[in-house]
Every structure is written in C-alpha cells, then in structure tokens.
Amino acid sequence: MEKKIANWGNYPIIDADEKKFSFDAQLEKLIAETPHFIPRGNGRCYGDASLAPTTISTLKYDNIFSFDKINGIFECQCGITLDQILEVIVPQGWFLPVTPGTKFITVGGAIGSDVHGKNHHVDGSFSNHIIDMDIMLASGETICCSTSQNPDLFEATCGGMGLTGMVTRAKFRLKKIESSWIKQKQIKAANLEEILKLFEENKHYTYSVAWIDCLKKGADFGRSILILGEHATVNELSEKQEKDPLKLPSKKQISFPFNLPSWVLNPLTVKAFNFLYYAKNTKKELSNIVPYEPFFYPLDAILHWNRGYGKKGFVQYQFVLPLDVKQGLIEILQRISAKGLGSFLAVLKVFGEQKSMISFPKEGYTLALDFPVRKGLFDFLDELDQVVLKYGGRLYMSKDARMKPEVLAAGYPELEKFKQIVSTYNPKGKIRSIQSDRLFLTSQQ
Amino acid sequence: MPTVLILGASSDIAIAMARKFAANKHNIQLAARKPMDLKPLQSDIAIRYQVSCEVYGFDALAFSTHPSFFESLNPKPDISICVFGVMEDEDAAFENFEITHRMIDTNFTGAVSILNQIAQYYSGQKKGIIVGxxxxxxxxxxxxxxxxxxxxxxxxxxxxxxxxxxxxDGVHVLSVKPGFVNTRMTENLKLPKPLTAEPAEVANAVYAAVQKKKNTIYVKWMWRWIMLAIKNIPEFQFKKMNL
Structure with a gap:
C-alpha cells in the first residue's frame, strides 16, 4: 500500500509502497517480484536506514518457533517485537540478553542494528547472544549462518542494516532472572570529571548509563546522574513483591497526542527540564527497587514521545570515542553547549570491547543526543563529525539520517570488507535503502 | 478448556482470531489449504498462550473430503468459525465464469458443505457454537x-x-459482517480509515459476541447504520446509482 512513512525521528518522511507478508512462500514471491526493497520492522531506528521507495514490512511475520525454558533459548521470526518476547519469557524467569532503550523494536531490527544496552560493558551487543539464524537472500534462497557457519554472512548481517537479506529465523540465548524487578542506584555527579570517574568505579554493575546535562558551563560542565542496576534477587524484594516475583509490569501508557510546535524546545525550556530532572534527586545517592519497565524503557511509557520535537522531526546523534580521549568528549560537549542547539536528552554510556565488522559498538564512551531539525543543524553536525573522527570515533547508522559516506568510511576500518560481502549476497543491490544509497553501501544504479 | 476450529486459518482475520481465543484459554485447531504455512503459527500459539494448537489440511473446494476432515478432528471443536472466502476482481469474474464459479463454490457451497456437517454434529450434541x-x-x-x-x-x-x-437444539449461530478490514485481501484498495477495522478488532468483536451469544454483529458500529441506509434506498432509485 502506498503511504507516507518515516522512522522514529520523523525525518525524513518519504512516500513508500509498503508490502506485507505472513508466510515464507509469500515472502519468497515478494522478493522475486520486487525490483528493490528494504526490510522494515517497527520503524524505531531514527533516520533513513529502513526507508526506501518499496519496503517489505516484517510486522506480520512474528511467530515464535521454540522457547527452551530450561536452558533459556528462544527462536523466532524477525517481525516479533521485544515487547512481545518479554511477555512470554519474563514470567518464566528469563530476560533479554541485551535490550535497547525501547522494547518496541523487532528482532530483525535488533540484529540489523546490532543493538546495545546499558550492559554492553559486561554482555556485549545483541549479536553476541545469537546462536544461529536463517537469512532469505535477494535470490530467494535461505541460508543458515552463525559465527562458525557462513561467518561472513553472519558478521555482515549483525549491524548490517538489513542489506544482506531477511532474517527468517533467529535463535538466541536469554538471561536468567529471579525476579522482574531491578535494584536501582542513582548517583549524582557534579561534572564530567566526576561522572567518568563514577563509571570507572562502578563498572562491576551489570547495567549503567548516565543522563548528562550538556547545557551547563563552567564548574558544572557535564553535570550528570549515573543510573546503575542489577536484576533483583528474590530475597531483595519486599514481602509484597516477593509473592509474585516474576510479575509483568502493568500496562499504563499515555500518548503524546500531537506534534509540539518546534519553538517549544529552546535553550530556556531545555535548561528548565534539565534542572528539574537533576533536582528531582535531592540526595547524592538514591537506591530503590523498581519494575524493569521504567528502568529499561522510561520513554516507552509515553507513546509517540517523538512528537515532542515538532513536525519537522529530529535527528539523534550517537557516536563512540575511545576511552583514552576524554578531551574529545569535552570538545564535543563544549561545542553543543556553545551552539545552544538544545538536546533534550543526552545519554552517556561506556562500551566494553567488541570485535565487529560493521556493528557500531567498540570500546569507549558513547554519547547520544537529540537535535530537532532546524536550519543550520546539518552543517553543525558535519563539524561534529570531524571532531568525532579526529579522536578516532564513529557514528551509529541506526540513528543516522545525514552522515556523509566518507565519515562512515573513516569510522569503520572494515567497511570495504562489509561492502564486499553485501555485494556477494545481495549482488545487484536489490536490497537497498535511502541510507545505503546515500552511504554508497549498495551500488548506485 | 474449550476447543475452537478455525476454517481458512491463513487469513489475517483468522490469525488474529486464533490468537484472541488462545489468549483466552481455548485450544486451537487451524484448518487451511496449505497447512505447512501454519507451522510457525502453531508453535507460536502453543508457546505464547500455553494452549494446544493443531494444524489440519482443509480445502473448501474439495467438498467430498469435508466429512472425513470433520471425522479426523480430535477432539471435536466446541466453537467452529468459518473464515475462508475469496474476493476476485469483479470485472474478471463477470467475463470469466470459471472465476465466478470458484467464488461461489468457495464462499457459499464450500461453507455450506462443511457447516452442514458441523451443524448436524452440534444438533446431535445439543450444544455448540458456529460463527460465520x-x-x-x-x-x-x-x-x-x-x-x-x-x-x-x-x-x-x-x-x-x-x-x-x-x-x-441449543446451538448458537453468530453472523459476522465486517465492513472494511485492513488485510491482505484489501491491501491494494484505498479504504476510509474510520470505517476500516484492524484484524485484531474483528477478533475482539467476535470473541465478545460469542460470549454474549449475539446473533449478528458489524465490527465498526457505523456499518449497521450505513447498511440500514443503503437497504432503504428505493430500488427505482438504487438501480440508477453507481455503487
């Protein structure tokens, strides 16, 4: 069906013919008769990675093949969302090995973006937990891959933005939990120096992430709150919680009803928001037991929160810098602060080591910032790109809607190898997106 | 746990219905022409909802196989839902009787053939629910x-x-008249949004109507009034209209 589509950033918005399927045979037929397409799940990447004039939606391809409750192994089609998986596995004492900040992504999206979570420094990214998967290629042929079987296809699919084919089956390991609750600890940091030190001191925590106020200058520069967490054990729960330790959180959601006018977000309102967010924790440290939803998915409680950025949309800018270049982080934060291009939400996290070809994570600090689309923004982000590259960093394709191809190439040393593998399995660039064309990942025809 | 039979289980409405009844603790029997297609749905329903789910081959057009098909069901379903149906291009069907014939045989003859079997069984049992x-x-x-x-x-x-x-005989029959539904069948049609239901809405409405033993339901409430209006246009005028 012809319709207007956009991903989570509401930028860009394009006209697309959206095709759907439920069964393998239908998918095979669709792939055969569609000249060019990109697989698309729930559209929660931010930019243009899953946008193309023709998309094949995976949302009706959402079946579970198996769930081994003893060993914690889950096997499913690619269109199922993490939200649906949690409903099945949590009551049985299992959790996702890795989850990003929204549960409304599909498994196909988790693989295509090779998503990371607050536990990257301990558990790595999503692909580290995949046992094996089947991919339906541009030719219609389905082949199985893993780190040992067709490893080139496996590596290029994890983080490969869907360009190798459609994941028709993925099998991955889950994480054992005693309860659905999280033992959370929040620590306030007065500045950047302190927050980086706190990350180092608390790296034994499974989950860690910091919210950082990038508009503060001077002594308060880099003022933040570090949020740490562990899955709570049964004996850490209150008597009431203990009765049903694996209870699913109740579903209470509110929805952002319309696009806010874009002037609502300005340096003043963002400062006020950041002030309130920081001041809500009156003590230096706060420890409590919370359900997993507000801990992992604070923004999922507000459906369509992206409308808060107005109808012109926003881009999320996420980069990673090596651990030894604190200076780079300072320089980027200073530039953002000087420009006053308010970011509502800035999230800082430490990545552990990762061996990957095209996946985003590598050891270092990663920072994610939202910028409403307005005049001058893209020139400014081009400048930031140069700073990121200067310090040996790179950008996350899942968030990207505007990066230049040379910026991608400079950040990913194995990019040529990736392109080679894509051209082997997707020879005529049949599977392609606006992003893959923009970044020269698929041959321009 | 009651068992629900879904005839024509590969359509979007049928899949939504299977999940709705399974979520409300019904065992599911899926019957379709290509049962292999439904293997993933079968495992999904069993795992997600912890009910039993079986898949059967069933061809609405193979009338002579209907008695043995119904014979093979074990257990016999408490609720039977007839979902199958085809909608071909009307111009093509008008010009080519083969297409017309296939539509009639699927949507009517096939449905009557299997439902007669089920109805006889239910009236003998003095219970059962049929949904069409x-x-x-x-x-x-x-x-x-x-x-x-x-x-x-x-x-x-x-x-x-x-x-x-x-x-x-204490057997209940529910007629469902969905208006537009956003499915594969209507994928290429431009449908007015307020009048178009999602397959899950149809499933919810059918589930609720079965509980309340309703006779006839329209999924979106407006359709009852729209159809009432359409039915009341005098024929001398209606025949001139382009509807």
Whole structure:
C-alpha cells in the first residue's frame, strides 16, 4: 500500500509502497517480484536506514518457533517485537540478553542494528547472544549462518542494516532472572570529571548509563546522574513483591497526542527540564527497587514521545570515542553547549570491547543526543563529525539520517570488507535503502 | 478448556482470531489449504498462550473430503468459525465464469458443505457454537460487488436460517459482517480509515459476541447504520446509482 512513512525521528518522511507478508512462500514471491526493497520492522531506528521507495514490512511475520525454558533459548521470526518476547519469557524467569532503550523494536531490527544496552560493558551487543539464524537472500534462497557457519554472512548481517537479506529465523540465548524487578542506584555527579570517574568505579554493575546535562558551563560542565542496576534477587524484594516475583509490569501508557510546535524546545525550556530532572534527586545517592519497565524503557511509557520535537522531526546523534580521549568528549560537549542547539536528552554510556565488522559498538564512551531539525543543524553536525573522527570515533547508522559516506568510511576500518560481502549476497543491490544509497553501501544504479 | 476450529486459518482475520481465543484459554485447531504455512503459527500459539494448537489440511473446494476432515478432528471443536472466502476482481469474474464459479463454490457451497456437517454434529450434541464471517457486501446487491456480494448474501441467508434451525437444539449461530478490514485481501484498495477495522478488532468483536451469544454483529458500529441506509434506498432509485 502506498503511504507516507518515516522512522522514529520523523525525518525524513518519504512516500513508500509498503508490502506485507505472513508466510515464507509469500515472502519468497515478494522478493522475486520486487525490483528493490528494504526490510522494515517497527520503524524505531531514527533516520533513513529502513526507508526506501518499496519496503517489505516484517510486522506480520512474528511467530515464535521454540522457547527452551530450561536452558533459556528462544527462536523466532524477525517481525516479533521485544515487547512481545518479554511477555512470554519474563514470567518464566528469563530476560533479554541485551535490550535497547525501547522494547518496541523487532528482532530483525535488533540484529540489523546490532543493538546495545546499558550492559554492553559486561554482555556485549545483541549479536553476541545469537546462536544461529536463517537469512532469505535477494535470490530467494535461505541460508543458515552463525559465527562458525557462513561467518561472513553472519558478521555482515549483525549491524548490517538489513542489506544482506531477511532474517527468517533467529535463535538466541536469554538471561536468567529471579525476579522482574531491578535494584536501582542513582548517583549524582557534579561534572564530567566526576561522572567518568563514577563509571570507572562502578563498572562491576551489570547495567549503567548516565543522563548528562550538556547545557551547563563552567564548574558544572557535564553535570550528570549515573543510573546503575542489577536484576533483583528474590530475597531483595519486599514481602509484597516477593509473592509474585516474576510479575509483568502493568500496562499504563499515555500518548503524546500531537506534534509540539518546534519553538517549544529552546535553550530556556531545555535548561528548565534539565534542572528539574537533576533536582528531582535531592540526595547524592538514591537506591530503590523498581519494575524493569521504567528502568529499561522510561520513554516507552509515553507513546509517540517523538512528537515532542515538532513536525519537522529530529535527528539523534550517537557516536563512540575511545576511552583514552576524554578531551574529545569535552570538545564535543563544549561545542553543543556553545551552539545552544538544545538536546533534550543526552545519554552517556561506556562500551566494553567488541570485535565487529560493521556493528557500531567498540570500546569507549558513547554519547547520544537529540537535535530537532532546524536550519543550520546539518552543517553543525558535519563539524561534529570531524571532531568525532579526529579522536578516532564513529557514528551509529541506526540513528543516522545525514552522515556523509566518507565519515562512515573513516569510522569503520572494515567497511570495504562489509561492502564486499553485501555485494556477494545481495549482488545487484536489490536490497537497498535511502541510507545505503546515500552511504554508497549498495551500488548506485 | 474449550476447543475452537478455525476454517481458512491463513487469513489475517483468522490469525488474529486464533490468537484472541488462545489468549483466552481455548485450544486451537487451524484448518487451511496449505497447512505447512501454519507451522510457525502453531508453535507460536502453543508457546505464547500455553494452549494446544493443531494444524489440519482443509480445502473448501474439495467438498467430498469435508466429512472425513470433520471425522479426523480430535477432539471435536466446541466453537467452529468459518473464515475462508475469496474476493476476485469483479470485472474478471463477470467475463470469466470459471472465476465466478470458484467464488461461489468457495464462499457459499464450500461453507455450506462443511457447516452442514458441523451443524448436524452440534444438533446431535445439543450444544455448540458456529460463527460465520460473511460481509456487509451481502446486504444488498450492487454492481461493484456483483459476484462477491451475491455469494455473501447467500452465505448470510444460510447463517440466518441455520440459527433458526438450530435454536431448539441449543446451538448458537453468530453472523459476522465486517465492513472494511485492513488485510491482505484489501491491501491494494484505498479504504476510509474510520470505517476500516484492524484484524485484531474483528477478533475482539467476535470473541465478545460469542460470549454474549449475539446473533449478528458489524465490527465498526457505523456499518449497521450505513447498511440500514443503503437497504432503504428505493430500488427505482438504487438501480440508477453507481455503487
């Protein structure tokens, strides 16, 4: 069906013919008769990675093949969302090995973006937990891959933005939990120096992430709150919680009803928001037991929160810098602060080591910032790109809607190898997106 | 745990219905022409909802196989839902009787063939529920849905008659007349959003109607009034209209 589509950033918005399927045979037929397409799940990447004039939606391809409750192994089609998986596995004492900040992504999206979570420094990214998967290629042929079987296809699919084919089956390991609750600890940091030190001191925590106020200058520069967490054990729960330790959180959601006018977000309102967010924790440290939803998915409680950025949309800018270049982080934060291009939400996290070809994570600090689309923004982000590259960093394709191809190439040393593998399995660039064309990942025809 | 049989289980509405009944603790029997397609759905339903789910081969057009198909069901379903149906291009069907014939045989003859079997069994048991997915297109004959509308009109009349016939045996028959539904069947049509239901809405409405033993439901409430208006246009005027 012809319709207007956009991903989570509401930028860009394009006209697309959206095709759907439920069964393998239908998918095979669709792939055969569609000249060019990109697989698309729930559209929660931010930019243009899953946008193309023709998309094949995976949302009706959402079946579970198996769930081994003893060993914690889950096997499913690619269109199922993490939200649906949690409903099945949590009551049985299992959790996702890795989850990003929204549960409304599909498994196909988790693989295509090779998503990371607050536990990257301990558990790595999503692909580290995949046992094996089947991919339906541009030719219609389905082949199985893993780190040992067709490893080139496996590596290029994890983080490969869907360009190798459609994941028709993925099998991955889950994480054992005693309860659905999280033992959370929040620590306030007065500045950047302190927050980086706190990350180092608390790296034994499974989950860690910091919210950082990038508009503060001077002594308060880099003022933040570090949020740490562990899955709570049964004996850490209150008597009431203990009765049903694996209870699913109740579903209470509110929805952002319309696009806010874009002037609502300005340096003043963002400062006020950041002030309130920081001041809500009156003590230096706060420890409590919370359900997993507000801990992992604070923004999922507000459906369509992206409308808060107005109808012109926003881009999320996420980069990673090596651990030894604190200076780079300072320089980027200073530039953002000087420009006053308010970011509502800035999230800082430490990545552990990762061996990957095209996946985003590598050891270092990663920072994610939202910028409403307005005049001058893209020139400014081009400048930031140069700073990121200067310090040996790179950008996350899942968030990207505007990066230049040379910026991608400079950040990913194995990019040529990736392109080679894509051209082997997707020879005529049949599977392609606006992003893959923009970044020269698929041959321009 | 009651068992639900879904005839024509590969459609979007059927899948939504299977999940809805499974989520409300019903064992599921999925019957479709290509049962292999439904293997992933079978495992999904069993794992997600912790109910039993079986898959059966069933071809609406192979009338002679219907008795043995029903014979093979074990256990016999407490609720039988007839979802299958085809909607071909009307111009093509008008010009080519083969297409028309196939529509009639699937939507009407096939449905009557299998539901007669089930109805006889239920009336012997003095219990059971039959649900037929018909269409608002069967409410009044018109040119844009000439053949499809006639098959559904016939099916609606059959369901109403069956309800009447089985009442004394304590068997209930529910007629469902969804308006537009956002499915594969309507993928290439431009449908007005407020009048278009999602498959899950149809499933919810059917589930609720089965609990309340309703006779006839339209999924979106507006359709009842729209069809009432359409049915009340005098024929001398209606025949000149382009509907």
């Amino acid at each position: 997915i018909s269409s608002v297109a069967g409410e009044r004959g018109r040119q844009s849905k000439l053949i499809y509308g006639s098959t559904k009109a016939a099916f609606s009349a059959y369901l109403a008659g069956l309800r009447n016939k089985l009442f004394k």
